[in-house]
Each structure stands twice: as C-alpha cells, then as structure tokens.
Amino acid sequence: xxxxxxxxxxxxxxxxxxxxxxxxxxxxxxxxxxxxxxxxxxxxxxxxxxxxxxxxxxxxxxxxxxxxxxxxxxxxxxxxxxxxxxxxxxxxxxxxxxxxxxxxxxxxxxxxxxxxxxxxxxxxxxxxxxxxxxxxxxxxxxxxxxxxxxxxxxxxxxxxxxxxxxxxxxxxxxxxxxxxxxxxxxxxxxxxxxxxxxxxxxxxxxxxxxxxxxxxxxxxxxxxxxxxxxxxxxxxxxxxxxxxxxxxxxxxxxxxxxxxxxxxxxxxxxxxxxxxxxxxxxxxxxxxxxxxxxxxxxxxxxxxxxxxxxxxxxxxxxxxxxxxxxxxxxxxxxxx
Amino acid sequence: xxxxxxxxxxxxxxxxxxxxxxxxxxxxxxxxxxxxxxxxxxxxxxxxxxxxxxxxxxxxxxxxxxxxxxxxxxxxxxxxxxxxxxxxxxxxxxxxxxxxxxxxxxxxxxxxxxxxxxxxxxxxxxxxxxxxxxxxxxxxxxxxxxxxxxxxxxxxxxxxxxxxxxxxxxxxxxxxxxxxxxxxxxxxxxxxxxxxxxxxxxxxxxxxxxxxxxxxxxxxxxxxxxxxxxxxxxxxxxxxxxxxxxxxxxxxxxxxxxxxxxxxxxxxxxxxxxxxxxxxxxxxxxxxxxxxxxxxxxxxxxxxxxxxxxxxxxxxxxxxxxxxxxxxxxxxxxxx
DNA sequence: TTATCTTACTAAAACGTTTGACTAAGATAT
DNA sequence: ATATCTTAGTCAAACGTTTTAGTAAGATAA
Numbered sequence: 185x186x187x188x189x190x191x192x193x194x195x196x197x198x199x200x201x202x203x204x205x206x207x208x209x210x211x212x213x214x215x216x217x218x219x220x221x222x223x224x225x226x227x228x229x230x231x232x233x234x235x236x237x238x239x240x241x242x243x244x245x246x247x248x249x250x251x252x253x254x255x256x257x258x259x260x261x262x263x264x265x266x267x268x269x270x271x272x273x274x275x276x277x278x279x280x281x282x283x284x285x286x287x288x289x290x291x292x293x294x295x296x297x298x299x300x301x302x303x304x305x306x307x308x309x310x311x312x313x314x315x316x317x318x319x320x321x322x323x324x325x326x327x328x329x330x331x332x333x334x335x336x337x338x339x340x341x342x343x344x345x346x347x348x349x350x351x352x353x354x355x356x357x358x359x360x361x362x363x364x365x366x367x368x369x370x371x372x373x374x375x376x377x378x379x380x381x382x383x384x385x386x387x388x389x390x391x392x393x394x395x396x397x398x399x400x401x402x403x404x405x406x407x408x409x410x411x412x413x414x415x416x417x418x419x420x421x422x423x424x425x426x427x428x429x430x431x432x433x434x435x436x437x438x439x440x441x442x443x444x445x446x447x448x449x450x451x452x453x454x455x456x457x458x459x460x461x462x463x464x465x466x467x468x469x470x471x472x473x474x475x476x477x478x479x480x481x482x483x484x485x486x487x488x489x490x491x492x493x494x495x496x497x498x499x500x501x502x503x504x505x506x507x508x509x510x511x512x513x514x515x516x517x518x519x520x
Numbered sequence: 521x522x523x524x525x526x527x528x529x530x531x532x533x534x535x536x537x538x539x540x541x542x543x544x545x546x547x548x549x550x551x552x553x554x555x556x557x558x559x560x561x562x563x564x565x566x567x568x569x570x571x572x573x574x575x576x577x578x579x580x581x582x583x584x585x586x587x588x589x590x591x592x593x594x595x596x597x598x599x600x601x602x603x604x605x606x607x608x609x610x611x612x613x614x615x616x617x618x619x620x621x622x623x624x625x626x627x628x629x630x631x632x633x634x635x636x637x638x639x640x641x642x643x644x645x646x647x648x649x650x651x652x653x654x655x656x657x658x659x660x661x662x663x664x665x666x667x668x669x670x671x672x673x674x675x676x677x678x679x680x681x682x683x684x685x686x687x688x689x690x691x692x693x694x695x696x697x698x699x700x701x702x703x704x705x706x707x708x709x710x711x712x713x714x715x716x717x718x719x720x721x722x723x724x725x726x727x728x729x730x731x732x733x734x735x736x737x738x739x740x741x742x743x744x745x746x747x748x749x750x751x752x753x754x755x756x757x758x759x760x761x762x763x764x765x766x767x768x769x770x771x772x773x774x775x776x777x778x779x780x781x782x783x784x785x786x787x788x789x790x791x792x793x794x795x796x797x798x799x800x801x802x803x804x805x806x807x808x809x810x811x812x813x814x815x816x817x818x819x820x821x822x823x824x825x826x827x828x829x830x831x832x833x834x835x836x837x838x839x840x841x842x843x844x845x846x847x848x849x850x851x852x853x854x855x856x
Numbered sequence: 857t858t859a860t861c862t863t864a865c866t867a868a869a870a871c872g873t874t875t876g877a878c879t880a881a882g883a884t885a886t
Numbered sequence: 887a888t889a890t891c892t893t894a895g896t897c898a899a900a901c902g903t904t905t906t907a908g909t910a911a912g913a914t915a916a
Contacts, residue, residue, distance in 0.1 A: 185636065187872055198896050203874060210875095213894060230633045234570035234579075235872035238901040243570075245618070245638075258607070259798075264600040271594070275621050280638060282581070282618045285611050293566070300521065300566045302581075302616060407802055436802035443804060462595075463799060466743055466772035468779060523902055534866045539904060546905095549864060571902035574871040 186227045195223050206231075237303055246274050246489060247284040247304035249295060249322070251312045260405060260433075261461045262478050263311050266332065269482030270308060277490050279305070296322040305493045308332065308485050314374070328492035330485045333375050335503060340492060342485040342504045346375055347382040349474040352510050353428060353456055354386035356472075361519040362426045362454065366398040368413045368438075370430035383428075395422075404430050407437025414438040418445050418453070425454060425519060432457035432464045432473055450517035460511050469514035476508045522563045531559050542567070573639055582610050582825060583620040583640035585631060585658070587648045596741060596769075597797045598814050599647050602668065605818030606644060613826050615641070632658045641829045644668065644821050650710070664828035666821045669711050671839060676828060678821040678840045682711055683718040685810040688846050689764060689792055690722035692808075697855040698762045698790065699728055704738040704749045704774075706766035719764075731758075740766050743773025750774040754781050754789075761790060761855060768793035768800045768809055786853035796847055805850030812844045 192202045197220065204210040205220035206229075237243045248270060250258060258264050271281050284298050284307060295318045299307050306328035312319055314334040323329050323336050331341040357365055367383055370376045380399075387394045397420060400413040410429055417424055418441070429435035435457040439449065447453050449469060457464060460475025484504045491499045528538045533556065540546040541556035542565075548556075573579045584606060586594060594600050607617050620634050620643060631654045635643050642664035648655055650670045659665050659672050667677040693701055703719055706712045716735075723730045733756055736749040746765055753760055754777070765771035771793040775785065783789050785805060793800060796811025820840045827835045 200875080200897075201895060211894065230629070230636045232574075232639065232872050233637050234573045234639055236874075237570045238568075238574065239874040258594075258600050258604040259597065261595065261597075264594050268594040271619055271621070275619075280618055280621075282616055283607055283611075285607070285616075297566045301569050303568065303570055433799070433802075436799065440802070440804060463769070463772065466769075466776070467803075468776060536866060547864065568902050572904075575904040
C-alpha cells in the first residue's frame with residue numbers, strides 16, 4: 185500500500201508537508217498542495233483510517249447495536265428499514281457503520297468495551313433489551329448514544345410516535361362507529377406501555393368503554409400468539425367489533441383464526457394492524473394499519489448522533505418523535 | 521482510556537511483558553501472566569483494535585457490500601436474512617462487520633479504496649450490480665472476497681441453487697398435471713439467467729412444450745410489474761394453467777390482478793412464488809413457493825471468507841451452492 | 857571452573873498518521 | 887544596515903500496539 189512517506193519521497197517533500205497538503209489546510213503554497221494531491225492520486229494513495237484515528241481520536245465510524253431477543257432484529261422490516269436509513273444518512277456525512285455486539289469468541293467484551301475496542305465515535309441502539317445492565321452501562325458511558333424507541337434520562341432518543349399512533353387508530357375507529365374495541369398488546373416493553381396508556385386515554389376521551397376482557401397480552405411478530413388471542417376474543421359472549429393487533433405480521437395469525445371461525449373481514453369483524461409493512465398494501469383486503477415512518481426514524485437517529493459527536497459542547501440531549509399516518513385500508517367496516 | 525503502558529507501570533513491568541502476558545503466549549512465567557491479566561481486568565483495560573491493526577495488519581473486521589440499485593437491498597427479507605446470518609457467523613469467529621459503500625461526502629472512495637481505508641480483512645459482496653467496474657476491481661484485488669449469487673472466475677461465491685429450485689418447481693407442477701406453464705422472469709441478472717436456462721431444460725426433460733408467449737420479462741420485488749405480466753397472461757386466448765413468479769412479494773401483484781379478473785386461486789389458475797418469505801406461510805391460501813435457505817447462504821459466505829482470510833495459502837476458490845426446498849402450499853391445483 | 861542453556865524478562869523499532877514547535881530564506885519596514 | 891514579519895516548509899514526538907533481538911541471572915553440563 186502506498187503511504188504518505190512514498191508520496192513524500194516521490195515529491196521531494198517531507199512527510200509533514202504531504203500530510204498537510206492532503207488535508208488541504210495549513211500554510212503550504214497552493215502549487216505544492218495541488219502537486220501533492222496530483223501525485224497522491226496517481227500513486228493510488230488511500231489514507232489509513234486506523235493510523236489517522238490513533239492520532240486524532242476520531243474514527244468516523246458509528247456503532248450500531250441491534251440485538252433482538254429472537255436474534256433476528258434485522259429480519260423485521262421495521263428494523264431493517266431503520267438500519268438501511270441509518271446507513272444511508274451516515275454515509276452521506278462521511279461515517280461508516282460497524283455492528284456492535286457480544287463477541288462469542290476468545291475475548292468476551294461487553295457492548296461498551298466492544299465500542300471502545302473499535303473506537304466508534306458513537307452508538308445507535310435499537311431493538312435490544314433496554315433493561316440489560318450492559319446496555320445501561322453503554323448509554324451511561326461517555327460515548328455519545330442515541331436510542332431508538334426507548335428513552336433514558338438525559339440521553340437522546342428517537343421514537344416512533346406510538347401515543348399518536350394509537351390515538352389516531354382509536355379516532356378512526358370511533359369515526360366508523362366502533363365502540364367495542366379489542367386490543368392485543370405486544371410484549372412488555374416501553375413501546376407497549378406507551379401504546380396501552382394511549383389506548384386507555386383515547387378511549388376515555390371518546391367515551392368508549394374499555395372492557396378488560398377486550399385487552400389481551402400478546403407478543404410482537406408471533407402470529408400464533410395473535411391467533412390465540414383472537415380466538416379468545418371471538419369466543420367471548422359479547423364479541424368486539426374490531427381487533428387491534430400489535431403489528432401487521434402477527435395480525436396474519438389473527439386472520440387465519442377469524443377465517444377458521446367462518447367470519448369475514450370486515451363484514452363480520454374489523455381488524456387493524458400496526459407498522460405499515462410494505463405487504464400491508466398488497467394484501468386483499470388492504471390492511472388498515474398505522475404506518476410507522478421507519479426510514480425517517482433512522483435518518484433522525486443518525487443525524488442526532490452525528491450532531492452529538494461533532495458538537496459535544498452544544499448538542500443537547502433530545503427526544504425526537506417521528507409521526508406516522510393512518511393507512512385507511514379495507515379491514516375496518518363502518519357500522520351504523 | 522487505560523492502555524498497556526498504564527498496566528505496565530502498575531505492575532512494575534515493561535510494556536513488552538504486559539503485551540505478551542495479555543496475549544497469553546510467549547515466555548513469561550505463569551505467575552506473571554495471571555497477575556497481569558488480573559490487573560488489566562481490574563483497571564478495565566480494553567485493547568485498541570486500530571493500534572493493534574497497525575502492527576499486525578489484521579483488523580478482524582469484514583466488509584459487507586450491499587448496494588441495491590433501489591438502494592434498499594437490506595429491506596428485502598432475502599438479503600436482510602443473509603446479512604443477519606453473516607453477522608452472527610462472523611461474530612462467532614471474532615470478526616466484526618463494517619459496511620462498505622461509496623462515500624458521498626468529502627472524499628470519494630471507490631469500493632476497493634473504502635475497503636482499504638477501513639482495513640477490512642475481506643469483503644462479502646451481495647445485491648450489487650456485478651458488472652460495475654468498481655465491483656470488478658474490488659473482486660480482482662488482493663483482498664479476499666466472497667460474492668453471493670454471482671460467480672467470478674477463480675473467486676469464491678455462494679449461490680442459492682436456482683437451477684435446482686426451478687427444476688423442483690417444474691417437477692412439482694408436472695406431477696400435478698400442469699403442462700401450460702407461464703414464467704415471469706426477474707430482471708436480467710445472472711440469477712435470472714440460471715433460472716431461465718433451468719426452466720427450459722426442465723421443461724424439455726418433462727416434455728412440457730414451452731410457449732414463447734408464456735415467458736414474460738418481469739422484475740424482482742415490483743408487484744406492479746408482475747401484475748401487468750399476469751394481466752397479459754390472463755388475456756391470452758390459450759391461458760396458462762399456472763404462473764411462476766420471480767419472487768413471493770411481487771407475486772402479490774399477480775394475485776390482485778387475478779382477482780380483478782374474477783378468477784380464484786387455485787381453482788381457476790395456479791400460482792407459484794420464489795423465496796419462501798416468512799409471510800408466505802401465513803397467507804391464505806398458503807403460497808406454493810421455493811424456499812431459499814438464506815441464512816445458510818450467509819453462514820457459508822462468512823465461513824468461506826474467514827477461511828480465505830486465515831488460510832491464504834491453502835484455501836482455494838470455491839463455489840458453494842445452497843439448496844432450498846419446495847413449500848407445497850395451497851396455490852397449485854392438481855389437474856386431471 | 858568455565859561454558860552453555862534456560863528462564864524471564866526488557867529495549868527499541870515499527871506500523872501510518874497528525875500536529876505543534878521550529879527554521880531558513882526572502883520581503884518589508886525603519 | 888538591522889530588525890521584524892511572512893512564507894513555505896521541516897522536525898520530531900506522539901497515538902497504542904506488537905515483535906525481534908537482546909540480556910542478566912541462575913541452572914546445568916563437561
């Protein structure tokens with residue numbers, strides 16, 4: 185690999201001068217700067233990020249922590265879209281992305297140690313167990329961090345606006361005459377808590393009575409669980425007119441169950457999803473669901489992290505909330 | 521950050537001794553080794569990958585090149601599953617993953633330059649335009665590379681077995697009495713070429729006449745395109761009894777079109793997808809499709825790359841083919 | 857006793873950069 | 887003519903490691 189020294193020799197200049205010429209600044213003659221850059225190009229010079237980092241303490245590398253309990257965080261469309269937009273936004277700003285994780289090999293580094301080991305300038309944390317002491321240690325460290333869909337005190341985060349999402353769904357259902365609203369929750373996470381709180385609040389505002397038997401514990405992304413909850417709801421003496429699911433994917437487990445009961449959607453029962461996965465528009469009937477703006481979430485997270493990295497003195501902890509919108513599909517029936 | 525020098529001072533040893541003690545090998549007394557490791561742990565020492573790399577020329581970091589033309593390679597389940605399994609397998613072996621890409625910022629590095637800049641030990645290439653001169657340059661460089669779903673001369677690759685896949689589908693269709701088989705192809709890539717060749721061959725073997733009007737140019741992951749092709753097929757005077765789609769996702773565009781024509785699946789027309797996305801099992805009717813073993817593809821790619829990195833002398837270029845299997849769903853009707 | 861071998865360490869160079877302090881030569885001011 | 891200021895560069899240390907060659911002290915062999 186050609187290095188600065190080679191260019192220096194080729195140009196008859198000192199290493200220091202070449203380094204300065206390549207970075208463009210400093211007190212070299214314009215002629216020299218251009219000459220050096222020209223030669224560097226011809227020689228196929230590529231700087232060495234590691235050597236540079238050693239001196240500057242800046243890696244222009246962002247760590248991304250993505251560890252689903254099911255170890256397939258990336259396979260959920262919501263998260264892969266977020267990752268993709270983090271990547272794009274980071275690249276636009278000259279940053280690369282490295283995954284942070286446990287090392288199952290020789291050395292067993294914690295998340296924080298791993299981030300230090302790789303010298304990342306900051307970390308974006310998504311789809312993890314936010315109660316994990318290791319995650320907490322990472323967030324509490326001196327490294328800039330941005331969490332997604334979870335808030336830590338005095339730390340920056342980007343959230344999908346779950347409160348607004350549930351509110352919009354309830355408003356829409358009420359507009360369509362629904363009063364018997366069932367809600368299958370996801371796993372017990374802060375996202376779920378926000379949704380549940382918002383659910384009760386919105387129902388109260390709209391004078392919709394909340395029946396406890398309409399509220400079901402469920403799980404994200406597991407069709408079987410939504411299926412089971414659906415069955416229980418359908419077998420209630422006083423059946424709900426609409427069922428809200430934790431996400432579009434697990435909703436499909438509900439559909440199966442509904443069809444097993446010989447019911448039609450939306451004629452006999454309405455359903456609402458959450459997420460707005462791409463497929464939701466292709467299914468027939470088209471899903472009524474709340475579309476999360478996942479790529480915007482990724483963009484905001486990357487921007488905020490880079491801001492924290494580049495302006496450590498002036499960038500304040502911030503909670504960014506990203507709104508989505510109702511996709512008014514065909515799975516909710518207007519009743520009397 | 522605590523560094524080796526700090527440990528050395530604390531232990532009253534030289535830097536060299538500490539370094540050796542931490543790596544465990546070499547000619548130090550067992551007592552010293554244990555003592556040093558103990559102190560290092562207490563002081564919270566984390567090695568610095570960049571400094572280490574500078575001396576050893578090994579980063580234990582793998583580059584991943586994932587650039588879809590639609591710039592959303594990651595959002596396709598096939599690729600996000602591959603990425604996820606690359607990541608898992610790499611981590612198990614002590615490697616990290618960094619994305620390789622163009623830098624849209626200040627310095628405009630080629631893929632190869634970027635890989636060099638970040639000192640990755642090797643690169644896995646997937647979901648790119650393999651005709652891109654930059655990609656070719658990267659593959660032809662001295663860096664170990666593994667391509668996914670594309671073969672370069674004398675280079676290692678991992679392929680989903682598309683030949684077998686199409687063969688299995690045709691066999692299954694023939695078993696079920698189908699002779700009028702339509703095939704909507706994906707974009708013009710090497711994967712498509714393999715599938716098309718396999719299609720003709722399999723049809724020949726089974727004595728299925730291939731009607732040229734049953735073969736349609738299409739595209740991957742674009743429901744509208746599959747929808748249009750479907751419409752044209754349905755309007756043929758001699759309609760096919762089954763339509764093969766380039767992928768499960770775009771197949772949904774076909775379903776919409778079929779329903780518009782008032783036809784039922786599979787009673788009036790059979791359909792077959794490709795990929796085996798998770799949703800394919802949840803849809804009703806359950807999709808008949810060929811399931812690609814995408815996580816195995818990622819695992820194999822990571823393993824081969826690490827093998828190439830660690831055994832540069834003995835590891836030979838290899839073409840690994842990963843088989844999938846037929847998911848016999850409910851979208852193909854058995855006919856007389 | 858002296859020579860050789862082990863053992864347990866240390867010294868110092870090197871990896872490729874960046875950067876603050878320095879300098880030589882010419883220009884300008886007095 | 888001397889002092890000061892610019893300009894255009896150079897020097898050398900430093901970043902945190904690894905590693906080769908070396909060494910001092912004690913053990914063993916002849």
